[in-house]
Amino acid sequence: MLTVQGPPRRLCDGLQRRDFLRAGALAALGLSLGDLLRAGAAAQAAPIGFGRARRCILLFLTGGPPQLDTWDLKPQAPAEVRGELRPIATCVPGIEISELFPRLATQADKYTIVRSVTHTDTVHTSAGYTMLTGAYHPAPNETTAENIRPSPDDHPHLGCILGFERAGRRGLPAFVSMPEIIRDAGVNTFPGQDAGFLGKQHAPFLIESDEHRQSLRPPQIVLSADLSTQRLIDRRSLLSTMNAASTLTAVEQVAQFDSYYAQAFDLIGSAAAGLAFEVDREPAAVRDAYGAHLFGKGCLLARRLIEAGVALVTVYWHYEGPDDSPVWDTHESNFPHLRERLMPPTDQAVSSLLADLHDRGLLDDTLVVCMGEFGRSPKINRLGGREHWPQLQSVMMAGAGIAKGTIYGASDRHGAYPADRPVTPPDLAATILHLLGVPPDLMLRDRQGRPIAACQGTPIADLLA
Secondary structure, rough: OOOOOOOOOOOOOOOOOOHHHHHHHOHHHHHHHHHHHHHHHHHHOOOOOOOOOOEEHHHHHHHOHHHHHHHHOOOHHHHHHHHOEEEOOOOOOOOOEEEOOOHHHHHHEEEEEEEEEOOOOOOHHHHHHHHHHHHOOOOOOOOHHHHHOOOOOOOOOOHHHHHHHHOOOOOOOOEEEEEEOOEEOOOOOOOOOOOOHOHHHHEEEEEEOOOOOEEOOOOOOHHHHHHOHHHHHHHHHHHHHHHHHHOOOOHHOOOHHHHHHHHHHHHHHHHHHHHHHHHHHHHHOHHHOOOOOHHHHHHHHHHHHHHHHHOEEEEEOOOOOOOOOOOOOOOOOOOHHHHHHHHHHHHHHHHHHHHHHOOOHHHHEEEEEEEEEOOOOOOOOOOEHHHEEEOEEEEEEEEOOOOOOEEEEEEEOOOOOEEEEEEEEHHHHHHHHHOOOOOOEEEOOOOOEEEEEEOOOOOHHEEOO
């Protein structure tokens, strides 16, 4: 159905008269007016940025980075709010970020800072679930984190949703996470890192660090000397026969094990996988640029994995600090922790990742997102730390389909609450999935077979390039 729109000189479908002149020229090339109208309608219907990202690197700063000391400083606020750090200019006029992000300041023309992400959950585990899945946890703000644990009924991680939507593609896993399964205080596992009700067959492929948390351990995907390719094929065939003949009633478990074995066989047989894990092939200058910190090594391996064909890689900030702040959970001594062990490795790794992706021509179709489970309190406590603060956090987004060199949203004068264009986790997740080409109406099935929307939010149009 055509509708009347526009000024009098526009025709009923919105085309101007000169478009008909173009149509006459196109007819000489074998294109009809109908072709032109259909093309115009398709262009109007196509959502901006949909599917622009072939892959995604999600950087999760476990513990909750302080927005006031990283991306959204308030130099005019009272001392107990603004803290010790000062803003510095970036390569984009009018945009300032923390003095501890000098390298990221030189890359500001490649990313957008979203300064108005907000929710209400103050607990690491359930808030992490909300940010990683785009679905609010069913039991937010429990008095103790021990009450919140992973469940087979959880909503799946964004990477698991993407893997589900792209199911059937063989070779490298769709979703890889590293360098560990994150746990609150190293004990209680964050929900939302796994496939939840989608089942273990859609779980991420985990790459873990060594016992000293100094390096990443590549999976054993090289055939041993006494195992030929034909013997591997024979073993796979035998395994399939045994599973088909299984009398187990737990059919779902057998199917999950089948998926694990299939993934393992695909990895062993993938030349791209073997090369992706050989980080030592990178020039020393590139490895040095990312840094010796495990987070930097994770960012470099993530780049190699998405280059090889992995759809989404999550790099978590691992538990490596003292008891008063093992991750970005700076309840005490916020500024020493930021200066000495948190912000310099982040600045080095993330800026190198953005520059590397850009130089390799990958940033145009790779989405990069850097976030945590929440922000931190505006007021500095008596121990020199900042408390949990879900009401506001800043998120950095770059790459495929994202506007460059800009700020989205704003916080109030104390960096406590959104003052303009608040962003919810479901809408942030919807934007990420939109860019990755996941249909907005994608429906999943829970363990009881009930339909559940893959995404509960709406893509943020003004964030899209």
